[in-house]
Amino acid sequence: MRVLLVEDEKDLAGIIKQGLEEHGYSVDMAHDGEEGLYMAENYPVDVIVLDIMLPIMSGLDILKTIRSNDINTPVIMLTAKDTVRDKIGGLDIGADDYLTKPFDFDELLARIRALLRRGGDIKESVIRIADMEIDTARHEVHREGKHLSLSAKEYALLEYLAYNKGHVVSRFDITEHIYNEEFDLDSNVVDVYINFLRKKVDKDFEQKLIHTVRGAGYILKGE
Amino acid sequence: MFSSIKGKLIAWLFLIFSLLFAAVAIYLHHEIKEIITGAVDDHLYKEVQLLKDLIDEDDEISEAERGEHSLPLSGHYYQLSSPDGKIIARSPSLAIVDATLPLGKVDGRPHFTEITGPGKDRLRVLSQHFTTDKGAVVIQAAETLEEPYELIGEFRETLFILFPISFIISIAGIVIITGSALSRLDRFSENVEQITEKHLDRRLEEAGLELELLPLATAFNDMMNRLEQSFKRQGQFLSDASHDLRTPTSVIKSHCDIILKKKREPEAYIEALQKISMSSERMANIISRILEVARLDNKGFCLARSDFDVLALLGDAVKMLEPKVKSKDITITVHGESISISADREKVFEAVTDLIENAIKYNKRGGAVNVALKRNEKELNITVSDTGIGIAENEQEKIFDRFYRTDTSRGITEGTGLGLSIVKAIIDAHGGRIELKSSPGEGSSFTFTLPLSS
Ligand SMILES: Nc1ncnc2c1ncn2[C@@H]1O[C@H](COP(=O)(O)OP(=O)(O)OP(=O)(O)O)[C@@H](O)[C@H]1O
Ligand SMILES: [Mg+2]
Numbered sequence: 001m002r003v004l005l006v007e008d009e010k011d012l013a014g015i016i017k018q019g020l021e022e023h024g025y026s027v028d029m030a031h032d033g034e035e036g037l038y039m040a041e042n043y044p045v046d047v048i049v050l051d052i053m054l055p056i057m058s059g060l061d062i063l064k065t066i067r068s069n070d071i072n073t074p075v076i077m078l079t080a081k082d083t084v085r086d087k088i089g090g091l092d093i094g095a096d097d098y099l100t101k102p103f104d105f106d107e108l109l110a111r112i113r114a115l116l117r118r119g120g121d122i123k124e125s126v127i128r129i130a131d132m133e134i135d136t137a138r139h140e141v142h143r144e145g146k147h148l149s150l151s152a153k154e155y156a157l158l159e160y161l162a163y164n165k166g167h168v169v170s171r172f173d174i175t176e177h178i179y180n181e182e183f184d185l186d187s188n189v190v191d192v193y194i195n196f197l198r199k200k201v202d203k204d205f206e207q208k209l210i211h212t213v214r215g216a217g218y219i220l221k222g223e
Numbered sequence: 224m225f226s227s228i229k230g231k232l233i234a235w236l237f238l239i240f241s242l243l244f245a246a247v248a249i250y251l252h253h254e255i256k257e258i259i260t261g262a263v264d265d266h267l268y269k270e271v272q273l274l275k276d277l278i279d280e281d282d283e284i285s286e287a288e289r290g291e292h293s294l295p296l297s298g299h300y301y302q303l304s305s306p307d308g309k310i311i312a313r314s315p316s317l318a319i320v321d322a323t324l325p326l327g328k329v330d331g332r333p334h335f336t337e338i339t340g341p342g343k344d345r346l347r348v349l350s351q352h353f354t355t356d357k358g359a360v361v362i363q364a365a366e367t368l369e370e371p372y373e374l375i376g377e378f379r380e381t382l383f384i385l386f387p388i389s390f391i392i393s394i395a396g397i398v399i400i401t402g403s404a405l406s407r408l409d410r411f412s413e414n415v416e417q418i419t420e421k422h423l424d425r426r427l428e429e430a431g432l433e434l435e436l437l438p439l440a441t442a443f444n445d446m447m448n449r450l451e452q453s454f455k456r457q458g459q460f461l462s463d464a465s466h467d468l469r470t471p472t473s474v475i476k477s478h479c480d481i482i483l484k485k486k487r488e489p490e491a492y493i494e495a496l497q498k499i500s501m502s503s504e505r506m507a508n509i510i511s512r513i514l515e516v517a518r519l520d521n522k523g524f525c526l527a528r529s530d531f532d533v534l535a536l537l538g539d540a541v542k543m544l545e546p547k548v549k550s551k552d553i554t555i556t557v558h559g560e561s562i563s564i565s566a567d568r569e570k571v572f573e574a575v576t577d578l579i580e581n582a583i584k585y586n587k588r589g590g591a592v593n594v595a596l597k598r599n600e601k602e603l604n605i606t607v608s609d610t611g612i613g614i615a616e617n618e619q620e621k622i623f624d625r626f627y628r629t630d631t632s633r634g635i636t637e638g639t640g641l642g643l644s645i646v647k648a649i650i651d652a653h654g655g656r657i658e659l660k661s662s663p664g665e666g667s668s669f670t671f672t673l674p675l676s677s
Contacts, residue, residue, distance in 0.1 A: 008633065011474045011498050019481035022256075053466070102473035104646040107481035196541040 001116055001160060002177045004028045004045040006062070007078065008054050014040075016049075019105055024082030024139060024156040026178055033057025038068050040073065045174045046139070047112050047164075050095075051078045060093065067094040072116035113137065116163055127162045130207055130222035134162050143205055153178075154197050161210070161220035170217035194218060229401050236393055244386045244473065248379070254380060259371035260347065263336060267349035270364040271333070274301060276354055278360065284512070296366030298344070300324065306352065306359045317341065324348055324363045337368070340630065344369045403577075407436055423451045463626040464513050467639060471502035505637060510643040516575075516625065519648040526567040526652055533603060534561040536568065537594050540575045552589045555579075559596025562603055566653055566673055574649045577642040578669050580611035584636050585667070602655070602675055608668035614661040623647050623657075646671075 003025045017027045028043055032034035033054040038047055040062060054060040059136060062192040077098040093097070096118070097111050113136050115124055125137040133142045139155055141148045141223055150158065156178050161169060171190045179189065194210065202208045211219050263534075281407040302324045310323060317323065328334055333351040342344035345368040352361050411427055418425045426447060427440040467535035483497040518524060537557050541548075548555050575594075582592040590610040597604045612631055614622060621627045628640040650657050651669050659668035 011471050011502070012470070012477055015474070015481050015495075015498070019484070022481070022484065029262070034416045055633050080466040080473075101469040102476035105477055105484075180395065 001046045001156070001162065002026045002044065003100045003112065004029065004030065004036070004039050004048045004073075005046065006033070006040075006041060006054065006059065007051045008032060009051075016105075020109075020112075020119070023109060023153075023158065024152050026156075031055075032057070033062055037062045037065060039070065041071060044173070045073055045113050046177060048075045049078060049108070049112070050075055052081060063095055064093050076108070076111055110137070127159075127165070128207055129165055129220060130163060132201070132209060133206075134159060139206065141201070143144065143201070146201050150197070150200055153193060154200065156194050157197055158201065158220075161218065165220045167214075168213050168216045168219045173217065179221050228356070228361070229398065229406065229428070231396055232397050232401060236397060237390070238351060240390050240393070241388070244382070246304050247495075248382050249251060251382075252375065252379065255375055259374065260368075263347050263366050263371065264366065266350070267335075267347065267364045267366055268333070270299075271349055271351050271362050274303065274362045274364065275351075275355075278353075278355055278357070278362075298342075298369070300340070300346070300363075302363045302365075305363050306361055310356055310361065324350075324365055326350065326361060326363075329361055337523075338365075340367060342367075343388065345372065345400065353443070403484060405659065407433065411436075411440070411443075417454040419448065423454055424448070460516070461626060464509070466508060467626065471505045474502040475499050489506065498642055509639050509641075512645070513638045516641055516648070519652070524652070528565050530563055530565050530567055531568045532561050532563050533605070533635045534559055534596055535570075536572055537575060537596060537605070540572060541581055541594065543576060545581055547580070547583050548592075551583060551586065553583055553586055553592055554590075554593070555583075555592045557594045557596075560598065562598050564673060564675060569647075570649045570652070571673070574671070577646050578607040578671075581642060581669075582607050582667070585609065585632055586611035590666075597677055598675070600675075602672045604670055606668055606670040607667060608667040613663040613665050613667050614659070615663050619661060622659075 001024075003020055003028070005013055005017055005020070005027055007029075008031050013029050015033065017029055019045075020027045022041065026040055028045060030039050035057040036050065036054065036059075039045070050059040050062060054062075054072055059077060062087045063077070066073070066075075070107065074096045075094070078101055079098055080101045096115055102134060110125075117125070125135065127134045127136060131144050135141070135160060139159075141150060141155070142157065151204060157174065160178050174190050194212075202210055207222070209220055209222065211221065213219055230435050272498055290426075298316075300314050300317050302317060303440075304326065305311060306329050308326055315322065316562055324346075325338060326335075327336050327348075327350050329350070329352045333349055336350070338348055339345050344364045347368050348363055348365040350361060350363045352359065354360075390567045413613070414425065414427050426444045429437065429440050429444065432440055478495045478498050482491060534557070537559070541555055541557055544555075579592060579594065579625040586592065586609050592610075593606075593608045595604075595606045595608075597606075598670075614629060618629050622629065623643050625638040625644045629644045632638070647657055650673070654673045654674050657669065657671040659667065
């Protein structure tokens with residue numbers, strides 16, 4: 001899953017990016033309002049974490065602009081002011097959630113997960129597909145009660161497929177949402193990772209969950 | 224009762240009314256009595272003359288018996304007698320009750336006296352002594368005063384009815400007028416009670432107010448505006464301060480949260496601790512600046528003046544900032560002659576270092592800073608100019624506001640945005656001014672003045 005982090009305080013942005021990446025997100029960072037707006041409108045991000053006080057353009061203005069341009073990416077506002085008026089102001093113009101600085105990092109993770117689920121029709125932090133359970137809070141995967149150990153990259157790929165379960169996901173979507181700018185589009189890195197994932201997720205089980213849709217991409221489904 | 228305006232007005236009115244009425248009553252009473260007795264006296268005089276003429280013309284006084292004097296209780300009497308008291312003739316009104324008028328003093332002149340008459344009524348009597356060819360005679364005429372007195376009594380009664388009526392009408396007027404004016408005051412206090420911490424924007428209604436109450440309402444509203452302003456300023460300051468503290472706090476918190484998530488290489492801990500240390504330093508800096516602002520804002524704050532040499536102070540400031548100057552490769556120069564001044568040395572030092580620090584901070588690497596000291600008769604000028612990033616026209620006033628930092632400078636360095644507001648407060652406290660000339664990209668020059676004699 002790809003997160004856009006718009007925060008002008010570089011030390012804060014840096015450590016949060018590191019933390020999110022360690023939890024399997026790919027993170028884009030912007031340090032001012034203008035850059036943040038550009039990325040929000042042009043990058044295929046799944047969640048935006050948006051500071052309110054930003055140079056050049058405020059977080060609220062960015063939010064207003066992207067909502068009026070029909071971009072419905074979930075947004076978590078970060079605010080340093082905790083007056084009620086600020087909170088309501090953010091939610092009124094289409095923020096999905098807010099966090100007051102200083103916040104607990106686990107809280108940020110939980111809120112991001114909640115917003116990602118809200119996009120689909122998943123209600124719990126555990127996603128179930130047939131006999132597979134993906135605990136998005138702990139980053140743990142079980143099949144038939146057996147624990148599967150995945151690398152961070154593999155987990156991120158599986159989670160992305162799971163959030164989009166029942167829908168075809170293209171190779172392009174995967175590189176964009178998971179591997180960020182690290183990989184060349186032409187490379188077959190996605191196929192390589194899909195193969196790794198199949199070995200761990202499907203190989204030892206009768207029911208296959210990861211399917212290839214010729215010419216379109218991949219789909220995670222139970223039947 | 225006398226502690227209320229209404230009570231005082233009523234008492235005052237009562238006093239004035241009573242005095243006025245007493246004076247008017249006494250005066251009119253006297254005047255009317257004068258007029259009435261004057262008329263009676265005139266009448267008596269004519270009557271005496273008439274009787275005398277009759278005596279002169281005739282031996283008989285039968286003529287005089289005629290007219291109203293013949294009626295027994297007409298209230299008109301006359302009597303002719305010899306000086307020794309022998310009655311010569313008298314009016315039937317006297318004769319019928321067999322009464323005489325007392326002679327009194329008898330000389331050539333007419334005398335007026337008042338007696339109780341035969342009908343127990345008050346009589347006014349005119350007695351005059353004449354010497355005719357038939358001998359000496361005292362002619363007396365008398366008339367009752369009952370009728371005029373009745374008139375005076377009626378007048379007095381009217382006065383006594385009029386007094387309370389007009390008094391009551393006036394009181395009613397006062398009660399109504401003061402009541403309506405005072406009910407305004409009641410409404411004022413009701414309105415004032417509604418002004419609380421949460422509703423500081425409530426004001427007194429000024430439209431349709433009496434001229435006398437308008438200044439009160441206006442003055443009150445003006446005062447509330449000033450209070451609200453300063454209340455808001457305080458609130459804003461607090462919220463800005465907490466906002467600025469939240470940023471370094473969240474840097475510290477996030478580093479702790481994320482670094483502690485798993486076991487890491489020692490370098491990761493070292494790096495995190497360095498970031499945490501920097502953020503704590505920043506917090507300490509913000510806090511000390513906030514305290515400084517609060518101290519300067521305090522009404523009790525006063526300058527600790529002493530005499531010192533300003534040029535030496537500038538030298539000290541430059542020396543203190545040497546490490547920052549060197550690390551940015553900046554050339555710094557100080558111009559001017561030595562001038563002594565009486566001021567708060569510590570505060571002036573703080574202002575000067577803040578300005579020079581800004582000139583270094585917002586400068587290009589390898590740039591220049593110039594500090595110049597000049598004087599004229601009344602004041603001295605200290606100018607700190609730099610070759611830095613400059614300040615856009617529309618931001619030049621705002622940078623003296625608390626917490627204000629320009630967008631361009633935010634990207635370059637850290638700062639609290641409190642430095643210049645502290646500088647301004649210090650210079651204001653000394654009775655000086657601060658001015659700024661700047662063009663973006665070329666540099667800025669801050670000049671402040673200090674009066675030479677305090
Ligand atoms: N010499 C200068 N050249 C350009 N901009 C300046 C200069 N001095 C001040 N400014 C602008 O004015 C703002 C306010 O300055 P101020 O000294 O009040 O705060 P600061 O320097 O940001 O914080 P602090 O002084 O507490 O470190 C700065 O952030 C900067 O944008
Ligand atoms: Mg400063």
